[in-house]
Amino acid sequence: MNKQALRRVNSGLKPVRKYNKTLFCPEFILILQTEIDTIMAELTHQEIKIDTSFYRISEIRQLTESTFVLSMPRCRFTFRPGQHISVSIKGDYQTREYSIYSGNNDEALEILVKEVEGGYFSPKLKGLKPGDYLEVHGPFGKFGLVQKKLDTHKHVFIASGTGIAPFHSMVRSVPGLDYQLVHGVRYPSEAYERDHYDEERYVLCTTRDPENNFHGRVTDYLRQTDFKPETAFYLCGNSDMIFDAMEILKEKGFQREDITVEVYF
Numbered sequence: 362m363n364k365q366a367l368r369r370v371n372s373g374l375k376p377v378r379k380y381n382k383t384l385f386c387p388e389f390i391l392i393l394q395t396e397i398d399t400i401m402a403e404l405t406h407q408e409i410k411i412d413t414s415f416y417r418i419s420e421i422r423q424l425t426e427s428t429f430v431l432s433m434p435r436c437r438f439t440f441r442p443g444q445h446i447s448v449s450i451k452g453d454y455q456t457r458e459y460s461i462y463s464g465n466n467d468e469a470l471e472i473l474v475k476e477v478e479g480g481y482f483s484p485k486l487k488g489l490k491p492g493d494y495l496e497v498h499g500p501f502g503k504f505g506l507v508q509k510k511l512d513t514h515k516h517v518f519i520a521s522g523t524g525i526a527p528f529h530s531m532v533r534s535v536p537g538l539d540y541q542l543v544h545g546v547r548y549p550s551e552a553y554e555r556d557h558y559d560e561e562r563y564v565l566c567t568t569r570d571p572e573n574n575f576h577g578r579v580t581d582y583l584r585q586t587d588f589k590p591e592t593a594f595y596l597c598g599n600s601d602m603i604f605d606a607m608e609i610l611k612e613k614g615f616q617r618e619d620i621t622v623e624v625y626f
């Protein structure tokens with residue numbers, strides 16, 4: 362491509378030389394690619410790069426019989442707390458999404474996984490050992506802290522089961538965050554790594570074992586709790602819990618824009 366044609370491309374004009382020849386010359390493809398990258402970055406308002414790489418499992422923390430944390434060296438992986446990755450295992454055509462459990466200042470990239478009985482993928486994850494590799498795609502998703510409310514609102518996180526994962530990432534990533542975490546499980550043993558949260562900010566709701574906890578579902582807890590108007594709600598987990606919680610919050614006078622949602626299944 363001659364200088365004049367290059368100038369026209371840079372200034373947003375079409376090159377005037379023979380179209381096919383110009384379109385497929387290396388300089389033009391380079392310019393086109395740079396422009397596409399710029400447009401994509403502007404569209405997402407982020408400089409985060411979508412990555413696809415193999416990550417070696419360095420550690421597995423077994424939290425209960427069925428639930429575990431897969432830990433991998435993070436390398437150059439960047440993300441916003443609340444985002445998820447898509448994971449696959451070598452030789453398997455299936456992928457599944459998992460919220461990033463670790464914080465964005467942690468050295469490891471971690472996911473929290475519950476083995477679903479009769480499920481296809483999570484039992485395969487359970488069978489992995491340190492040294493095995495995972496193919497990781499991402500990060501993806503818009504779930505995350507509402508930036509404009511960061512310093513003005515209390516952030517109430519409502520999770521069922523492994524829905525606690527993105528909140529773990531947020532709490533680890535933003536020291537001093539004014540939050541309350543309401544975690545719904547069946548048994549107290551499912552209070553995954555409870556010591557990672559400020560004791561006074563963590564409410565465990567158990568449906569099967571009332572000992573020292575709120576006895577009931579997270580939705581029962583929400584019904585009988587008052588919240589200040591300056592509260593940002595975040596819901597993560599199974600869809601039944603999320604729909605019920607949204608109804609309760611609506612009855613309490615909160616609007617859809619006060620609530621951010623991530624549905625797992």
Ligand SMILES: Cc1cc2nc3c(=O)[nH]c(=O)nc-3n(C[C@H](O)[C@H](O)[C@H](O)COP(=O)(O)OP(=O)(O)OC[C@H]3O[C@@H](n4cnc5c(N)ncnc54)[C@H](O)[C@@H]3O)c2cc1C
Pocket residue numbers: 445457458459460461472473474475476477479480481482483484522523524526623624625626
């Ligand atoms: C954005 C996003 C983030 C997610 N993050 C996590 C995470 O951090 N940790 C995690 O463990 N899972 C997470 N999931 C769910 C995960 O992607 C898989 O669906 C889950 O691991 C089950 O996969 P499977 O192949 O074993 O089951 P499948 O064979 O795909 O499904 C079997 C059945 O299990 C149900 N199911 C799916 N997940 C669960 C669950 N957690 N508990 C009970 N039943 C379930 C499905 O609805 C289906 O009916 C996330 C899902 C989404 C969409």
